[in-house]
Amino acid sequence: MKGTSLDIKDLQLNALLEVTQAVNNNLPEDDLLKIYKFTLLADLKINKLALYTQQSGAWVCRVNFGTKEDLIGGTLPAKYKELKNQIGTVETSFNEFDAVFPVYHKSKLLSVVFIESDSKLGVQNRFLNALTNIILVAIENKRLARQQMEQEAYRRELEIAKKVQNFLFPKELPKIERLQIEAFYLPHHDVGGDYYDYIQIDENKFLACIADVSGKGVPAALLMSNFQASLRALVRQTKDLLEIVTELNHATFVSGNAENFITFFAGIYDFKSKNLEYINCGHNEIILKHGDKIELLNDGTTVLGMFDPLPFIETQRLDNLDEFFLFAYTDGLTETFNEKDEDFGFERLLEIMKQDCPEDLSDLHDHIVKALNEFKGNRSYHDDITMLSCHIQNK
Structure with a gap:
C-alpha cells in the first residue's frame, strides 16, 4: 500500500512538472490542452475524459478521449453548470463516466470535467482539479493578455486615425x-x-x-x-x-x-x-x-x-x-x-x-x-x- 501511495505521488509530481513546464514555456492554448490530455492518459491513467470550457459565450467540449462518440465541440447541458466544488453524479448521455466535477478559479467557473478510470488515480479529484486549474488559469491569463494587447493595438490605431x-x-x-x-x-x-x-x-x-x-x-x-x-x-x-x-x-x-x-x-x-x-x-x-x-x-x-x-x-x-x-x-x-x-x-x-x-x-x-x-x-x-x-x- 505504501509503495502504491509513493507511486501515485511520483506520477502526480511528474504530471505537475510537465504541465508547469508547458505553462512556463508560454505554449499556445491548443498545445497546452494537448499536453494536458496526454499527461492524463500517460501519467494519471485516466481512461475517459471530457473537458468543457466556455468559448465565445457557449460551453463546449475542448478535450475528449476514450468515449464511444467524439464529444469535441458538443455543448454542455445546463444542469452541469450549476455544480459546486464537489464530485457530482453522471446521468444518461454521459453514463460512460464515473464522475463529473467543476473547476473554479476564485468564484469563476472555468471548466466542467467528466472522468472514468480503473485506477485509484481516477478518484484523486483534488489533484486532478488542481492540475486542470493550472492549465485553465494559464489559458485564461493568455486570453486576457491577448485581449489587452488587442485593445492597446486598437487604441494606438485610433490615436493614429484621429491624428490623421x-x-x-x-x-x-x-x-x-x-x-x-x-x-x-x-x-x-x-x-x-x-x-x-x-x-x-x-x-x-x-x-x-x-x-x-x-x-x-x-x-x-x-x-x-x-x-x-x-x-x-x-x-x-x-x-x-x-x-x-x-x-x-x-x-x-x-x-x-x-x-x-x-x-x-x-x-x-x-x-x-x-x-x-x-x-x-x-x-x-x-x-x-x-x-x-x-x-x-x-x-x-x-x-x-x-x-x-x-x-x-x-x-x-x-x-x-x-x-x-x-x-x-x-x-x-x-x-x-x-x-x-x-x-x-x-x-x-x-x-x-x-x-x-x-x-x-x-x-x-x-x-x-x-x-x-x-x-x-x-x-x-x-x-x-x-x-x-x-x-x-x-x-
Missing part, C-alpha cells in the same frame, strides 16, 4: 466680408467618415466640398484620408471639375476595392465671372439660396468608388451669382431619429433654411443642433453629422 483625421480638415476657414465659410463636425465614434474642405485655387477661385464614406470608425477615416490627399493633389494639377471627379473615383475604386463608396459634393466659385460650377456625386440635396429663391443642387453622377469608369458624369454651372448662401450636410443630420422612430428629415431642415441667414453662420449651426437635440429626445445619434455653410457677398 485632424489633418483632413482645414485649420482656418475664410471669414471676410465677401466670403464666409463655417463648418460643424460631430463624429459618431472617436473618428468618423465625414469630410469637408475649402481649397483656394487662385486669387479668384476656390473649391468647397463635403463627403461621406460608407462605414464608420477607423477604416472609414483612413479611406477618407486617402480621398482628401487625392483631392488636394488633383486640385494643384487641374481646375477641371470633371477631370478631378473622374480621377477621385478611380482612386477610391482602387483603395476601397469596390466595397466602399463615397458620396461627394464639390463646387468651384469664380469671383471674377460670378459663376458656380458644381457636381453632386450621390450626395444629399445641397441647398442654395439666392434672393428669395431656393435651389437644390442634385446633378452630377453616382457615388464614387463603386464603378470605374463612372456610368455617367456631368457638371452644372450657375451664372450671375453675386450674393448667395450654400448649405451642405451629411445624412447623419436628416437621418437623426426620435423616440417615435421618426427621422428629422429634409423637410424640417428646409424650413430652417427658409429663415433669414444669420450674420454669424455658427449661430445657424447651433440652431440646427439645438433643433436636432430637441427632436431626438433620449435617442442617441447613430451617424456622423457634418454641416458646411458658405455665404458669398460678391458685389
Whole structure:
C-alpha cells in the first residue's frame, strides 16, 4: 500500500512538472490542452475524459478521449453548470463516466470535467482539479493578455486615425466680408467618415466640398484620408471639375476595392465671372439660396468608388451669382431619429433654411443642433453629422 501511495505521488509530481513546464514555456492554448490530455492518459491513467470550457459565450467540449462518440465541440447541458466544488453524479448521455466535477478559479467557473478510470488515480479529484486549474488559469491569463494587447493595438490605431483625421480638415476657414465659410463636425465614434474642405485655387477661385464614406470608425477615416490627399493633389494639377471627379473615383475604386463608396459634393466659385460650377456625386440635396429663391443642387453622377469608369458624369454651372448662401450636410443630420422612430428629415431642415441667414453662420449651426437635440429626445445619434455653410457677398 505504501509503495502504491509513493507511486501515485511520483506520477502526480511528474504530471505537475510537465504541465508547469508547458505553462512556463508560454505554449499556445491548443498545445497546452494537448499536453494536458496526454499527461492524463500517460501519467494519471485516466481512461475517459471530457473537458468543457466556455468559448465565445457557449460551453463546449475542448478535450475528449476514450468515449464511444467524439464529444469535441458538443455543448454542455445546463444542469452541469450549476455544480459546486464537489464530485457530482453522471446521468444518461454521459453514463460512460464515473464522475463529473467543476473547476473554479476564485468564484469563476472555468471548466466542467467528466472522468472514468480503473485506477485509484481516477478518484484523486483534488489533484486532478488542481492540475486542470493550472492549465485553465494559464489559458485564461493568455486570453486576457491577448485581449489587452488587442485593445492597446486598437487604441494606438485610433490615436493614429484621429491624428490623421485632424489633418483632413482645414485649420482656418475664410471669414471676410465677401466670403464666409463655417463648418460643424460631430463624429459618431472617436473618428468618423465625414469630410469637408475649402481649397483656394487662385486669387479668384476656390473649391468647397463635403463627403461621406460608407462605414464608420477607423477604416472609414483612413479611406477618407486617402480621398482628401487625392483631392488636394488633383486640385494643384487641374481646375477641371470633371477631370478631378473622374480621377477621385478611380482612386477610391482602387483603395476601397469596390466595397466602399463615397458620396461627394464639390463646387468651384469664380469671383471674377460670378459663376458656380458644381457636381453632386450621390450626395444629399445641397441647398442654395439666392434672393428669395431656393435651389437644390442634385446633378452630377453616382457615388464614387463603386464603378470605374463612372456610368455617367456631368457638371452644372450657375451664372450671375453675386450674393448667395450654400448649405451642405451629411445624412447623419436628416437621418437623426426620435423616440417615435421618426427621422428629422429634409423637410424640417428646409424650413430652417427658409429663415433669414444669420450674420454669424455658427449661430445657424447651433440652431440646427439645438433643433436636432430637441427632436431626438433620449435617442442617441447613430451617424456622423457634418454641416458646411458658405455665404458669398460678391458685389
